[in-house]
Amino acid sequence: MYPVFLAQWMKDKRRPYLILLFIGLSILATIIFGDIDRIEQSTVSVYSTEPNAEEIEQKWIELLDNHDSIEYVLMDKEEAHAEVLEGESDVALQLMENDYRLITATEMPGVFIVEQHVQQVFTEEAKLVAAAGTNSTLDLRKEVAEYLESPPLKVQTESIDGGDIANYDMGMQLLFGFTLFVAMFTIGFKVNGITADKVSGIWNRLILSPVSKTNMYIGHLFYSFCVAFFQMMIVFLIFKYILGYELGNFAMIVTIAAAFTLSMISVAMLITGFVKTPEQFYMVYPSLIPIIPVISGVYMQPGTITNPVLQFIADIFPLSHGVEAMMDVALYNAGWNDILLPIALMLLIGVLAMGIGINMVERRK
Amino acid sequence: MLETIKLSKTFKEKKAVDEIDMYLDEGESVGLLGPNGAGKSTTISMISSLLKPTSGDVKLNGKSTIKNPSEIRKVLGVVPQEIALYEELSAYENLKFFGKIYKVKKELLEIRIQEVLEMVGLKDRQKELVKTFSGGMKRRVNIAAALLHKPKILILDEPTVGIDPQSRNHILETVKKLNEETGMTILYTSHYMEEVEQLCNRVYIMDHGRVVASGSKSELLSILSTEDTIQIQLSKKSYPLLESIKGMEAVRRVEETNEGIRVISKKGSNILSDLVHAAEKVDIQIIHFQMEDPSLEDVFLHLTGKTLRD
Known part of the structure; x- marks a missing residue:
């Protein structure tokens, strides 16, 4: 086993660029796509065409300007x-005395957030105006604010274990998603070494040697595990200690990363069983792998994918279980018991895929 | 030492190897000759325990190796047709890897690596990456890797395909030396007749999965003892002349060659005067003719109806 492991290491030692590239890609993709959610603030252009435009604009801007991520900026209509x-x-946003109009070209998600906010502000103001009647709305607003400081009923929301409910952090999900996704490529390319050895005739040489077939497989697969695991650890450590992400326990x-790596190695082995040459693997694997995070909903908010067929397909692959377990740990402080099920599922996928994969590889002469 | 008994291999419907009986005595150098697709590599794979035969047996010193291949694997060195090396590693690193795989003792491994590198003439280039080597040099390392554990039997599957004459000579010399100086038993497959003639004491000729003839060179040549071969050089090519010669009673076969034509006729049939008359009739001049001794190539042609390169 060790000579096989060492030979793979010797090969990669001369060409470490692929691993370095994948580590860089994981970090870059997370920073580019993950941090957008954290720092992006949308700007909405506001104008009025009413005769008393200045007064209307001043009144509504003051009321609207209470949102964390939306900034309302005055502009000309044109x-x-x-x-x-x-x-x-x-x-x-076109403002009127007691109404508004949204001008948009596409139905982007940001438009709905703005619409929701503007509607809420206008509805509240309309309620105040209606309640104030002939009295001053300014006084009533002040009264309501004072009243709400000590309300008769108070609704408090807390998590199941009594703590605060954590805000869902899409950046964190993308960090785990991208890291695991890129590691899937590393795993595939390393496992493909078995097919390469078979085609080149090295495998036959190994068969004729005193090394057992089990050791031959273990040598290759253990090396694939080490490389992919090392890659993931580097990325996680950079995010934890350099970029300051709170990854939990x-x-x-x-x-979880270890269980995912084991499971994904088996899936790569299964795919190896379907191909005859390393070139075929290079064609099939990179075509198939990018579909998995999409189906698994790694790039989307949880609950976006509701189709049961897609959910079933996602469950067949370890990625959704891995990301889910990592998110539970990072966001909800999940304990060992909580992550036991996704780990068990990943290992189950691993055992089944490895069994079928090796069988298929061995049957192919 | 090693024998195959009615060894057969069928892939789906196709019989790749059909009831082959072969034997190798200790210290012998045996050639396995045949065109591409004759079944040589399949036979070798079965002998070396890489492929299970459909029927038949392979015996090493009287013991079957089919169910328990470990015995034959211990004494076997196989040089595959393909370059079974890690191209990204140096020649030395490759040999170190294969030495470890073959469990050559640590204190012996370094010595063995240097010995085999010396043997194949690459000692001074051992630190260079295999991918920078020429085809011939790669094949020499390929052989070296099979010698590290000092095998008693060395099987070489077309080790000189597509390489330069210098490397080819080097490989042939190495194999000859291994056989003559260390007494290593050699099974050498090739479709180059001259290599087999140069290296081997005995030859098996294969075609369509069967052994069509076997024996020492003289035994095989005696198959053609009933024929004369005449090489004729003509002033120009002539189809009517070819047809006219084919029609002669004593002529068994006529082939066009680069130099002219080759006529194989019944031994002692004395057709020279007939040939001259036939040429005169179609106004063609015979520039040169020569009675040739039959070669193994002729034997192969006689047995299979085709040349080795077909």
């Missing part, structure tokens, strides 16, 4: 329309 038309802005993340 300028605001041009920005929407050229795609520089998703939406513009790191020992649990390491355990």
Whole structure:
């Protein structure tokens, strides 16, 4: 087993670029796509065409300007329309005395968030105006604010274990998703070494040697495991200690990563069983793998994929279980018992895929 | 030492090897000759325990190796047709890897690596990556890798395919030396007749999965003892002349060659005067003719109706 392991290491030692590239890719993809969610603030152009435009704009901007991620900026009508038309802005807001109009070119998710906020502000103001009647709305607003400081009923939301409910962190999901996704490529390319050895005749030489077939497989698969695991650990450590991500219990993340790697090696072995040459593998594997995170919903908010067929397909692959378990650890402080099921599922996938994969590889002469 | 008994292999419907009986005595150098697709590599794979035969047996010193291949694997060195090396590693690293795989003792491994590198003439280039080697050099390392554990039997599957004459000579010399100086038993497959003639004491000729003839060179040549071969050089090519010669009673076969034509006729049939008359009739001049001794190539042609390169 060790000579096989060492030979793979010697080969990669001369060409470490692929691993370094994959580590870089994991980090870059997470930073590019993951941090957008954290830092992006949308800007909405606001204007009014009413005769008393200045007064209307001042009144509504003051009321609207209470959202964390939406900034309302005053502009000319033409300028605001041009920005929407050229795609520089998703939406513009036309203000009237007691009404509004949203100007948009596409139904982007950001438009709905703006619409929701504007509608909420206008509805609240309409309620206040209606309640105030002939009295001043300013006084009533002040009264309501004072009243709400000590309300008769208070609704408090807390998590099942009594703590605060954590905000869902899409950046964190993308960090785990991308890291595991890129590691899937490393695993595939390393496992493909078995097919390469078979085609080149090295495998036959090994068969004729005193090394057992089990040791030959273990040598290759253990090396694939080590490389992919090392790659993931480097990425996680960089995010934890350099970029300051709070990954939760790191020992649990390491355990999940190990179970995922084992499971994915088996899936790669299964795919190896379907191909005859390393070239075929290079064609099939990179075509198949990018579909898995999409089906598994790694790039989307949880609950986006509701189709039971797609959910079933996602469950067949270890990625969805791995990301889910890591998110549970990082966001909800999940314990060992909580991650036992996804780990068990990944290992089950691993055992089945490895069994079928090796059988198919061995049958192919 | 090693024998095959009615060894057969069928792939789906196709019989690749059909009831082959072969034997190798200790210290012998035996050639396995045949065109591409004759079944040589399949036979070798079965002998070396890489492939299970459909029927028949392979015996090493009287013991079957089919069910328990470990015995034959201990004494066997196989040089595959393909370059079974890690191209990204140096020649030395490759040999070290295969030495470890073959469990050559640590203190002996370094000595053995240097010995086999010396044997194949690559000692001074051992640190270079295999991928930078020429085809011939790669094949020499390929052979070296099979020699590390000092096998008693060495099987070489077309080890000189597609290489330069210098490397080819080197490989042939190495194999000859291994057989003559160390007494290693050699099974050498090739479709180059001259290599087999140069290296082997005995030859098996295979075609369509069967052994069509076997024996020492003289025994095989005696198959053609009833024929004369005449090589004729003509002033120009002529189809009517070819047809006219084919029609002669004593002529068994006529082939066009680069130099002219080759006529195989019944031994002692004395057809020279007939040939001259036939040429005169179609106004063609015979520039040169020569009675040739039959070669193994002729034997192969006689037995299979085709040349080895077909």
